[in-house]
Amino acid sequence: MQYTRTVEALKEGTVIDHLPAGQGMKILRLFKLAETGERVTVGLNLSSRHMGAKDIIKVENIALTEEQANELALFAPRATVNVIENFEVVKKHQLELPETIEGIFDCPNSNCISHGEPVKSFFYVKPTATDTKMKCKYCEKVFSKDIVAEVK
C-alpha cells in the first residue's frame, strides 16, 4: 500500500504521533492544547502500518516538556513525542509513566478538599497488572486512571 503524507510538515513545535485511534480528542482536551492559541492540526483515524488506525496531533511553536510527555504515557504509553525545530526532530521523548502527576486532572471525589482551595491537584501513580491507579494526595482515595480522566 502506498503511504501518503496526510498531515502537513511542521516547522517548529511538537508532533504527538502513534496515539491509539480514539485518544486524540481526549489528549487534546486533557492537555488543553486547543487553548494555547497556537495552530493545532489533529488527524483522526489515520492509517498506520503498525497500529492499523492512529491519531496524531501537531502543535506549532510549543515544545512539550519531558514531564508533560510522561503524563501522556498514562493514556498512550506507545505514543511518540517528537519536538521539531526548523523541520528537524531535535528531541524524541521516551515515555515513562510518571510517579506523580500535578495539576492536570481534578480529583473525582467531590468532597475532596483540593476543590476550591489554592492548591493544584496531586496524584501518586501506581501501575497494576490490569490498570493504572491514581491516589489523590489529599483525600487518599484511589481511582482507576480512566475515572480520573473522565472527570476532567
Place this chain on the structure above:
Amino acid sequence: MANPLYRKHIISIPDFSREELELVVDTAGRLKHSPRNDLLKDKLIGSCFFEPSTRTRLSFETAVQRLGGNVIGFADGGNTSAKKGETLADSIKIIGSYTDAVVMRHPKEGAARLASQFSAVPVINGGDGSNQHPTQTLLDLFTIKETQGTLENLTVAFVGDLKYGRTVHSLTQALSQFNCRFYFVSPEALAMPDYICEELDEKGVQYTLVSSLDDVIPQVDILYMTRVQRERFDEAEFKKIQGKYVLRADMLANARTNLRVLHPLPRVDEIATDVDSTPHAYYFEQAKNGVYARQALLALVLNETV
C-alpha cells in the same frame, strides 16, 4: 536527639513507621501510669472543629489541659469565617500564627493534609471527612497493647460496617505492620473495600472474609465492633441483616479469656448492654484511653524528648 515525631504533622496512619506507632503507644502507657502536668507548659493549642465532635474534641482538650497547656478554638465551623467563604488555607495560616499546634476536624477529605501545607506549626488530624482519624487508631493500638501485652501476632476480628468505617481501615493498616491476622465480618454490602484488601495482599497479610460472628469469636484476641447504620439499607434489606452483627453476652461463652471487645463508640444496639458487665468489655476504658493517646501525641510533637 529529638524524637522522630517532634514538630511533625500528624495526618494519616500510613505516614507512620512501626517505630513511630510504638513510640506513641509506649508514651501513652507511661503517661497513663505516671501523669505529667508540665509537658505542654506555656503552650497554646488551637482546637479547630469545623465539624462537631464529642469525644475527640473533649479528649483532646482534656489532654492539653492535663499536660499544663491552654486551648483556644471553636467547636462548630458555622461560627467561623469559613462560613463567609474563607479558604481553609487562609484560616489555618492565621490560626497557626497564634498557636503552637493545631488540632483540627473538618468535613472534607484531605483537609488536614492541605492545612499542613499552609501551617507554620504542627497540624494534628482529628478526622477529615470519611478519610482518616489517626488519633482514634493510636488510642486503639494503645488499648490493644494494654490488654494483650503486645501488638504482635494477634488475631483481630472487625465486625459491622467495614465499607464506610474509617477507623477499621486505619487500624488494619496500622496492625498490618505487626504481623496480625484479620477476620472481616460484615454484610456483603458493607464489606471491606477492595483497595484495603489489595494493600493487605501486597503486604502478605492474612485475612478471611466471614459472614457469621459466632464462628470467629473463639478464635480471636480482639473483637472490634462497629455500628451498621440503618440508613445505608432499605427497610427489607435491613430486616434481613438486623441482629446478625449484634454481640450479646451469651455469645462470648467460648471466647478466649484474653479476648477484649472494642468499639470506637457511639454504640447504638450492636453491643447488648449485658456485655458491659463481662470481663471482655473494654470499650469504655478504650474511650478513656483516648486522652492518654492524645496526650502522648501532643507531648511528642511539642517536646524534643518526653
